[in-house]
Amino acid sequence: MKAFLRKLMRDPFTHFIVIGGFAFMLLNSSNNSGVIRLSEGYLQAQKAQFQRQIHKSPTPQETRQLLQAAVEEEALYQEGLKLKLGQHDPVVRKRIIQKMRFVLEGQSKPHRPSLQELQEYLVEHLEEFREPVRYTFRHVYYRNESKIGERPTTNYSDFETIKLRSEADPFILGNDFKSLTFSDISSKFGSQFATAFVKYAEQPQGKDVWFGPVSSRYGAHIIKVLEIHPSQRPDFEAVRDKVYNAWMKLKTRNNKSDAIERILANYHIDLPIANR
Amino acid sequence: MSKYRNSYILIGLGWLMLVGMSKVPVTLEPQLAEEPAIGHCNDFSLHKNPYFGDLHVHTGYSMDAAQAGVITTPDDAYRFAKGEEIMLPPHDEDGHSDRTLQLDRPLDFTAVTDHSEFLAETSICFNRNNLAYYGPYCVTMRGTEDGNHPLDTLAFALGMGGIVLPGGEFNFGFCKLRPELCEKRASDSWKSTQNAAQKAYDRSSNCSFTSFIGYEWTGSPAMNNQHRNIIYRNEIVSEAPISYFDADKPHELWEMLDDSCTHQNNGCEILTIPHNSNLGGGTMFQPYTEKENPYTPEIAAQRQRLEPLIEIYQHKGASECVNSPNVLLASEDELCEFELIVSDICTGSEADAEDCTPLCSDLPVPIGAFSGRCAEPSDFARGILRNGLKEQSRIGVNPFKIGFIGSTDTHNGTPGAVEERGFKGHTGKTDADLESLIGTNSTATTSENDLASKLKSIIETDSIKRYSAGGLAVIWAEQNSRGALFDSMQNRETYATSGPRIITRFFGGWHLPDDMCSQENFAKKGYALGVPMGGDLPSAPLSESKPKFAISAFMDVGSDNFPGTELQQIQVIKGWEKNGETYEKVLTVAGDANNGASVNLDTCQVQGSGYTNLCAVWTDETFSQSQNAFYYARVVENPTCRWHKHQCNAAFEAQKLSCDTITAEHPLSACCDGSTPDTVQERAWTSPIWYQAR
Numbered sequence A: 001m002k003a004f005l006r007k008l009m010r011d012p013f014t015h016f017i018v019i020g021g022f023a024f025m026l027l028n029s030s031n032n033s034g035v036i037r038l039s040e041g042y043l044q045a046q047k048a049q050f051q052r053q054i055h056k057s058p059t060p061q062e063t064r065q066l067l068q069a070a071v072e073e074e075a076l077y078q079e080g081l082k083l084k085l086g087q088h089d090p091v092v093r094k095r096i097i098q099k100m101r102f103v104l105e106g107q108s109k110p111h112r113p114s115l116q117e118l119q120e121y122l123v124e125h126l127e128e129f130r131e132p133v134r135y136t137f138r139h140v141y142y143r144n145e146s147k148i149g150e151r152p153t154t155n156y157s158d159f160e161t162i163k164l165r166s167e168a169d170p171f172i173l174g175n176d177f178k179s180l181t182f183s184d185i186s187s188k189f190g191s192q193f194a195t196a197f198v199k200y201a202e203q204p205q206g207k208d209v210w211f212g213p214v215s216s217r218y219g220a221h222i223i224k225v226l227e228i229h230p231s232q233r234p235d236f237e238a239v240r241d242k243v244y245n246a247w248m249k250l251k252t253r254n255n256k257s258d259a260i261e262r263i264l265a266n267y268h269i270d271l272p273i274a275n276r
Numbered sequence B: 001m002s003k004y005r006n007s008y009i010l011i012g013l014g015w016l017m018l019v020g021m022s023k024v025p026v027t028l029e030p031q032l033a034e035e036p037a038i039g040h041c042n043d044f045s046l047h048k049n050p051y052f053g054d055l056h057v058h059t060g061y062s063m064d065a066a067q068a069g070v071i072t073t074p075d076d077a078y079r080f081a082k083g084e085e086i087m088l089p090p091h092d093e094d095g096h097s098d099r100t101l102q103l104d105r106p107l108d109f110t111a112v113t114d115h116s117e118f119l120a121e122t123s124i125c126f127n128r129n130n131l132a133y134y135g136p137y138c139v140t141m142r143g144t145e146d147g148n149h150p151l152d153t154l155a156f157a158l159g160m161g162g163i164v165l166p167g168g169e170f171n172f173g174f175c176k177l178r179p180e181l182c183e184k185r186a187s188d189s190w191k192s193t194q195n196a197a198q199k200a201y202d203r204s205s206n207c208s209f210t211s212f213i214g215y216e217w218t219g220s221p222a223m224n225n226q227h228r229n230i231i232y233r234n235e236i237v238s239e240a241p242i243s244y245f246d247a248d249k250p251h252e253l254w255e256m257l258d259d260s261c262t263h264q265n266n267g268c269e270i271l272t273i274p275h276n277s278n279l280g281g282g283t284m285f286q287p288y289t290e291k292e293n294p295y296t297p298e299i300a301a302q303r304q305r306l307e308p309l310i311e312i313y314q315h316k317g318a319s320e321c322v323n324s325p326n327v328l329l330a331s332e333d334e335l336c337e338f339e340l341i342v343s344d345i346c347t348g349s350e351a352d353a354e355d356c357t358p359l360c361s362d363l364p365v366p367i368g369a370f371s372g373r374c375a376e377p378s379d380f381a382r383g384i385l386r387n388g389l390k391e392q393s394r395i396g397v398n399p400f401k402i403g404f405i406g407s408t409d410t411h412n413g414t415p416g417a418v419e420e421r422g423f424k425g426h427t428g429k430t431d432a433d434l435e436s437l438i439g440t441n442s443t444a445t446t447s448e449n450d451l452a453s454k455l456k457s458i459i460e461t462d463s464i465k466r467y468s469a470g471g472l473a474v475i476w477a478e479q480n481s482r483g484a485l486f487d488s489m490q491n492r493e494t495y496a497t498s499g500p501r502i503i504t505r506f507f508g509g510w511h512l513p514d515d516m517c518s519q520e521n522f523a524k525k526g527y528a529l530g531v532p533m534g535g536d537l538p539s540a541p542l543s544e545s546k547p548k549f550a551i552s553a554f555m556d557v558g559s560d561n562f563p564g565t566e567l568q569q570i571q572v573i574k575g576w577e578k579n580g581e582t583y584e585k586v587l588t589v590a591g592d593a594n595n596g597a598s599v600n601l602d603t604c605q606v607q608g609s610g611y612t613n614l615c616a617v618w619t620d621e622t623f624s625q626s627q628n629a630f631y632y633a634r635v636v637e638n639p640t641c642r643w644h645k646h647q648c649n650a651a652f653e654a655q656k657l658s659c660d661t662i663t664a665e666h667p668l669s670a671c672c673d674g675s676t677p678d679t680v681q682e683r684a685w686t687s688p689i690w691y692q693a694r
Helices: A002-010 A012-033 A040-054 A060-082 A090-107 A115-124 A158-166 A182-189 A191-201 A236-265 B002-018 B063-067 B074-081 B119-125 B136-142 B150-163 B179-200 B250-260 B297-306 B381-395 B434-438 B451-459 B482-490 B522-529 B643-655
Strands: A134-142 A176-180 A210-216 A219-229 B049-054 B086-088 B099-101 B109-112 B210-217 B228-232 B270-274 B288-290 B309-314 B403-406 B472-477 B494-497 B503-509 B548-554 B567-578 B581-591 B613-619 B629-637 B683-686 B689-691
Touching (some): A191 A219, B119 B179, B228 B250, B522 B548
Parallel strands (some): B109 B210, B270 B309
Antiparallel strands (some): B567 B581
């Protein structure tokens, strides 16, 4: 027995357990004794904040009050943590979830895509990267729709058109537009006009005849679509950056939802019966 | 966050004054790239189209932007201009941010204009891969998160020492010690600025976007602003951008630009665009190189050639005009009271408002105009134009023949982010939330009177709330390509807006028909029978001839999210010279200043109606052929809520606050301090048309 004890006393494992135990007690007790230490930098920041809000430097007494308040807050915060008061607080909860999402996003950075991956992505998502449809058209503008009067809403004869043009008002951007996209038309005439315009232009008999009135914020327009330039298949080099960004965005999103899946896999999830 | 802002400004300006880099500009061999010929673009029009853009944009390459946590590159800025979304500071360590921004209407053109000063230091000190990142210089340059650390004070004190000395002579900088390393760094940043612009330029026949290579020369001796943006015509540029430490006076800058670019005869062409003359303190538009050396016709002609435009509006306020009765070159015009950083000029009489701004020349030491501490009407566009007429008489050349543009001066790399509704600031993390944007309550007065506070007041602007979302540059050009746009900038066929995409044309001539406004071919008539904005009236055909001006304006049609506002009126501003004195007057020529339109301040809903478009042909009946004169038009919208009102309303509703009950200590109490008007009348200013007396 004595030999065993002696052997035990010499065993490094015993030393490990004993020293570790002391260390644990020491550290634990220093945690419990609760030191609150405020740095000089912290004080300066508090003073600066005081100055911003009150527009003067704190007096020595006010400084003491500032520190007193800070010490009190820190102590309450520490005690609150021990009591786990943050646990069911909706604000704390929201903030922690938000932080966790950022952490996951940071961990979800995908590898750098290869040329082939990007080319494949483009083929799979061709529609997103297509050059938009463009329209070449002419219009005549009237400040007041009443000038157009009771005329038909489409298929003006050439005679009527000439007559209408003589009564037209000047439009500051001119009367002829070449190769505009839907968003170009929106930014020049407003989206209400652009939507009506495209709807009309897409009709089979929409080209080469005067049509209207189409209204905009500016007034009324009679339009004649001269050409529709169909959407073009994109050239890889021209859209490479956009494809890269879209690829990265998609992969990051996928990685992130995978990461969430993995987290969920660690939990047994118990839902209300109706929703299982 | 706002508590950091001042320190960033202090450190930034401090170092700006202190540190220099020595560089000899050398010109590159021309790299030939296909410039779209006139007629190449689908949108080509002989009668020109208006293009909307931004010619004043900073990214994380600018030291002050980097200090404010901005990490965007020139590439990002161009992507943003074309309509892509980007993230705004503050970023986390992975560069992520949940603050994002996207234009709802892309721009037609943009120039990224990072500060030429400290290009190298910024690239070194904000990259952890450099050993110097951890050195004392970089640590000081980055400042502290706290913003009030002794380190920040040190930078401030050093900065003050540099400010009162002539620029470029105080050089304690990192690059003074390691010039060989710095030159490479500066040139890397400059190259990647060029590459970003080259990549962003659409040379296809769609001509959907034009980029310009540029930078900002940031001279501000004695804290009086003299800043200028340098814009290159094409990709043939100088080897290195010129900084305040290379040329510390504007005329030296022009000399160096001519030497390193214009006179190389290799296709290099530049123009310089001054901005924030509202903060110039009377140093920006003086007709002399030194007080005792008035401009010669040669220098005046050089200035007229290289500096055809002024940025009259940006996020640090308007530089059109400033009010005061009986002060030389000041105005008496209600509509000058718009997004001014300064107040009415003090006259010294009892009628002066308490917060009037003194003339810089009345201060014992004329420094600190950059903070709005003092101002000089001779640095506002009207005063500048009037002095130009006098120079025309004195030496036969007008050095101040300036057309107008607007821009943002964003430091977030967000060109064209001018929307009032949802304005997210232009200076990184220093104005990243509403509390920092609106700043402290101005009615709470400071009792600080010590030297440090006094010095600080010279540098700080009192409140960021006075800043705005910035404006746009508009160029009438045949097509959206570098050559066409640059030609029109040189011809001043440009105008400025305070943000909205108002479209306006302005022609002057002797034979413009009175019924131009009802003729379909307004522009064709304008070009055939007159000159466009930025031009010169030819000599009068008959001794009794009176000039006519045709002005047409269409409201900004807006977007789905942000519908445009109707117009209220068009005004013509005339300035003239008679017997050595200059005069100005403002006339409403279309619309109605009293149309009854207003804003509901609780909801920001616009009430009453204005005009979707306005047009007028106006004859100057008081014209005299013996008087030099200029004319420009101002197109004014109906009133709308200013950005702070939109955002304060939203915050107040969410937090159930009201101006009646809010306490002065509340972080949002500045919403109610009345330091800036709750409504604004957004506008456009056309470049002038000049008449030279015969």
